[in-house]
Amino acid sequence: MPGQRKRARSRIRATQRTADARGRWEPLFSTAEESEVRAYVGRLRADGTVSDPSQLRIDLFCGRLEHPSTYQVSLFVPEDPA
Numbered sequence: 001m002p003g004q005r006k007r008a009r010s011r012i013r014a015t016q017r018t019a020d021a022r023g024r025w026e027p028l029f030s031t032a033e034e035s036e037v038r039a040y041v042g043r044l045r046a047d048g049t050v051s052d053p054s055q056l057r058i059d060l061f062c063g064r065l066e067h068p069s070t071y072q073v074s075l076f077v078p079e080d081p082a
Contacts, residue, residue, distance in 0.1 A: 022078065023079050024076075025074040025077075029072070032070055037071040040073060041056065041073060044073075055075060056075060059071070
């Protein structure tokens, strides 16, 4: 499939960036509409809340007949080195 290797490499690089840092993913926003997710992420970037896009994660939880599909935006919060 075209582009599969490129996607796999970018996924591995993103995983390695966050694997080196200790922390947790904190959910910020959840919705069933893709347009709302795009608007929310756009506002985060415009406000300067998120300076590094690799610190954001967008998950798609696939639903079936009873539960609709849901998008969730999470932010990586590093642990304090104290």
